[in-house]
Amino acid sequence: MTDREKILSRLDELNIEYKLAEHKAAFAMEDYDELGINKNDEICKNLFLRDYKGNRHMLVVLKGSKNADLVLIRNEINSSRLSFASDERMRKHLNVTTGSVSPLGIINDENDAVEVYFDRDLKGAERLGFHPNDNTATVFMSFDGISRYVESTGHRIAFINV
Numbered sequence: 001m002t003d004r005e006k007i008l009s010r011l012d013e014l015n016i017e018y019k020l021a022e023h024k025a026a027f028a029m030e031d032y033d034e035l036g037i038n039k040n041d042e043i044c045k046n047l048f049l050r051d052y053k054g055n056r057h058m059l060v061v062l063k064g065s066k067n068a069d070l071v072l073i074r075n076e077i078n079s080s081r082l083s084f085a086s087d088e089r090m091r092k093h094l095n096v097t098t099g100s101v102s103p104l105g106i107i108n109d110e111n112d113a114v115e116v117y118f119d120r121d122l123k124g125a126e127r128l129g130f131h132p133n134d135n136t137a138t139v140f141m142s143f144d145g146i147s148r149y150v151e152s153t154g155h156r157i158a159f160i161n162v
Helices: 003-013 029-035 070-077 087-094 103-108 143-152
Strands: 019-022 044-051 057-063 082-084 114-119 128-130 137-141 157-160
Touching (some): 003 103, 044 070, 044 128, 057 087, 057 103, 070 114, 070 157, 103 114, 128 143, 137 143, 143 157
Parallel strands (some): 057 114, 114 157
Antiparallel strands (some): 044 082, 128 137
């Protein structure tokens, strides 16, 4: 079973409504704009970060139009200096590669090593888009749906203001 199938199966098990859109590979927000599927700022920006010593790993989810200010995020989550995690760390914790990070990948964090943060502005959104661990598709669902999904993996969502 592929990661995408595993994710969609979990969504079905949880009775979470979603729509799957297949498309050409989208690595960055600009790619979504070119594909014409980021209407109303629905696609989220997903950052996989690590602290200075590499002891903490964080998945930070923001509105696609927001600036990923690592200093502001660092202050919000009470961390040492932040940097983007390496491809090796992405594979180890979420089983994803660059351009495919999303909260749907948290299903692969069996050691509960990744902290999950959502920008408070996403709370209550009716439609948000995330890669299903591959950047040739986007899964659209409500904030309540993604929240239930993340919590079903044993992770807790913390909110930050970005």
